[in-house]
Amino acid sequence: MQYSRRSFLAGVVATGLGSAGATFLLPGGRTRSDSLTGRPRLCTGTDLTGARAAVIGMWNETNPDAKVELDEVPGGSRAERDSMVEKIKNGAVDIVNLDIVDIREFAKEGYIQEISLPTRTYFPAVERVHRVTADSGRYWAVPFNSDVGMLFSRATAGLNPGQPLLPQVIHRDARGVARFVGQLLPDTENDTEAFVVNVLEHALSTDPAILDKDGRVAEDLVRWQDALTPLRNAVLHNDVVRARNEEDSRARFEDGLAYMRNWPARYRGLRNQVDLLPLPSGILGGQSLALVANGSNVEASVRFIEFATSAAAQRVAAAHGLAPALTHVYDDPSLRQAMPYLDTVKSALEQAVPRPTHRQYRDFADAVRRHVLPFIAQPNGRLTSAFTDDIKSTLDPSRR
Numbered sequence: 501m502q503y504s505r506r507s508f509l510a511g512v513v514a515t516g517l518g519s520a521g522a523t524f525l526l527p528g529g530r531t532r533s534d535s536l537t538g539r540p541r542l543c544t545g546t547d548l549t550g551a552r553a554a555v556i557g558m559w560n561e562t563n564p565d566a567k568v569e570l571d572e573v574p575g576g577s578r579a580e581r582d583s584m585v586e587k588i589k590n591g592a593v594d595i596v597n598l599d600i601v602d603i604r605e606f607a608k609e610g611y612i613q614e615i616s617l618p619t620r621t622y623f624p625a626v627e628r629v630h631r632v633t634a635d636s637g638r639y640w641a642v643p644f645n646s647d648v649g650m651l652f653s654r655a656t657a658g659l660n661p662g663q664p665l666l667p668q669v670i671h672r673d674a675r676g677v678a679r680f681v682g683q684l685l686p687d688t689e690n691d692t693e694a695f696v697v698n699v700l701e702h703a704l705s706t707d708p709a710i711l712d713k714d715g716r717v718a719e720d721l722v723r724w725q726d727a728l729t730p731l732r733n734a735v736l737h738n739d740v741v742r743a744r745n746e747e748d749s750r751a752r753f754e755d756g757l758a759y760m761r762n763w764p765a766r767y768r769g770l771r772n773q774v775d776l777l778p779l780p781s782g783i784l785g786g787q788s789l790a791l792v793a794n795g796s797n798v799e800a801s802v803r804f805i806e807f808a809t810s811a812a813a814q815r816v817a818a819a820h821g822l823a824p825a826l827t828h829v830y831d832d833p834s835l836r837q838a839m840p841y842l843d844t845v846k847s848a849l850e851q852a853v854p855r856p857t858h859r860q861y862r863d864f865a866d867a868v869r870r871h872v873l874p875f876i877a878q879p880n881g882r883l884t885s886a887f888t889d890d891i892k893s894t895l896d897p898s899r900r
Contacts, residue, residue, distance in 0.1 A: 536566040538797035540804050543571045543587050544597035545580035545787075549765055551645070551820035552597070555813050559804055566800040568595075576690030576745075577601075581862070585611065594795035595805065598641055600629055600786045600854075601693070601861045604900075607632075607640040608859040612790040614638050615802060617809075625784045625852045626825045628714060640790060642809040643825035645817050647785030648848045649701050651777040652753065652760040652767070655679075664705040664780055669759040670734035678741050679758040681749050684731075684876075685742035686869060694745045696865045697783045697855075698761060699872050703727040704781035704853060711781075715854040717864075717895060721888045728883070732876040764845050768821040776841045778848035783855060786825060818842070823849065856895055863894040 544552065560567040571592075573583040577599050584602075587593040588611045598606060606612045616638050622630070626646055632638040651665050659668055669680045682702075683694035703710045707727040710718045718724065734740045743749040746762055753760040754771060763785060767776060789805045791798070807813060814824040818835050823845050829835070830846040856864055867890035874881040 536563050536800055536803060538566050538800035539569050540566065540594045540797045540801040541569045541571060541592065541795075542595040542597065542789075542804075543573060543584050543593040545577070545599075546572060546574050549768070549817075549820040549822055551817040551822050554816055554820060555644075555808050558813075558816070559807055563800075563804075566797075566803075568804055576688075577693045578690050578862070588792055588794065591794055594792050594797050594801045596790050596792060597644060598788050598790050599693075600647075600784065600788060601865075603629060603641045603788060603790070604857050605859040605861065606790060610793055612640060613793045614640060615642060615791050615805060617642060617806065621827050622825050623827060623849045623852065625713065625849070625854050626786070629784070629854050629857055630788060641788035642790075642805055643786055643788045644809055645786055645814070645822035646825035646849060647763050647765070647787075647823050648845065648852045649697060649761060649779055649782035649785070650764055650845070650848050651779055652762055652770075653758065653775045653777055655758045656775050656777065659777070661777070665777060666702055666705040666761070666779065667730050670702075670731065670740050672739050673758070678739055680739075680760070681741040681743050681752045681757050682761040683743055683745055683749055684735065684740065685744050686873065687744045691744050692865050692869045695873070696868045697785070699728070699731070699868055699876075700783050700853075700855065701761065701779060701781065702731040705779070706730055708781055711853055711855075713853065715856040715858075717856055717891055719888050719892055721883065721885055724887065725883050728872065728876060732881075735876045736879060764823050764841075764848075765821045767841065776844045778844055778851060780851055781853045782848050782851065784849075784852040786823070858895050858900055860894045860896075860899065864891065867891060867894055 556568050556570060573580050581599065581602050584596045614632055619637055626643055630639050630641055630643060632640055659665060673679050682698045684698055686692055686695040700711055707723055710723060710727050741752055741757060743752055746766060749760055749762055750766050750769060764776065789808060791801055791805065795801060811826050811829055814826055814829045815832055815835060818824050818829060824830065830842050836842055855861060858864065871883060871887035875883040
């Protein structure tokens with residue numbers, strides 16, 4: 501039996517996943533493939549939304565001789581990256597689900613190989629990060645979902661949407677109570693990425709040119725000092741609540757705070773409805789599927805990547821709370837009815853700014869944490885030329 505897209509999405513939204521998955525995704529309602537063989541091994545981080553499991557389940561149902569074997573590694577962005585590198589070197593994986601910041605490194609180190617796909621229409625920032633060259637159908641990795649930093653708000657009436665939002669919310673309310681929570685208290689190495697993303701978004705809210713549309717970072721020390729001074733003042737005066745990571749932020753926000761910086765996927769887990777507001781320069785995030793250079797089961801792996809990153813699969817991911825990377829998925833009437841905030845997510849992605857697309861991005865992130873954390877959190881903290889020197893060395897164009 502075939503199901504309409506509307507009935508399928510209604511079932512997904514209501515119950516998480518309906519049995520209609522396979523026929524929804526495959527043209528003509530085809531429910532089984534007898535020609536494809538091989539068992540692609542996919543290494544990925546933890547997915548709390550259930551979207552990835554849903555898409556893999558649909559693939560496995562329709563490809564019984566080419567089922568995907570899932571290897572899920574916990575621990576956060578940094579630990580996931582390290583596990584994937586080890587598994588690639590050991591020949592233990594065919595596909596990796598990369599954090600968007602790791603694509604350039606994996607490509608330059610020869611861990612992954614190009615994959616060609618039919619023409620697709622991505623958001624500009626997403627397109628630039630993933631393509632091998634401009635105006636080609638060749639990708640280093642293919643977006644499974646996109647992501648973008650946004651402001652969650654319980655009190656939109658007091659905000660001026662025509663002005664940067666973050667400077668407006670990092671102040672106490674009339675009662676003298678902090679209103680905003682962000683990922684500004686990195687407790688472990690795996691919290692680094694959440695901290696860096698927040699720092700960049702706060703800097704962009706003061707100086708939109710501190711990071712350009714191609715991920716190039718300003719190297720002027722005074723500009724960085726000026727861009728981060730509002731955040732420093734807010735932290736030093738305890739005008740903001742500092743959380744370790746996205747989940748910690750969500751829990752603190754649920755305690756009654758008015759504002760939170762987080763990713764759209766956190767919206768579904770909230771107990772009460774809140775507004776999502778696009779940051780004028782939210783940082784681009786997302787996870788992407790890449791074909792391992794020394795992997796086996798190449799044909800089945802390529803076919804699965806095509807399947808899992810198609811518009812139909814992105815609709816399934818969206819129904820689980822993830823942000824699609826393909827622009828036209830946001831026009832789906834069933835999704836829009838079920839998730840009216842998708843228009844806001846689309847607006848945020850249209851303005852999103854990528855982090856530096858550089859093979860040494862992780863070293864850059866370490867430098868940001870090492871220098872910026874004491875600057876914003878310690879009364880005697882200073883941002884010195886050592887910070888900009890580290891930026892220049894880690895993001896050396898000759899080693900890009």
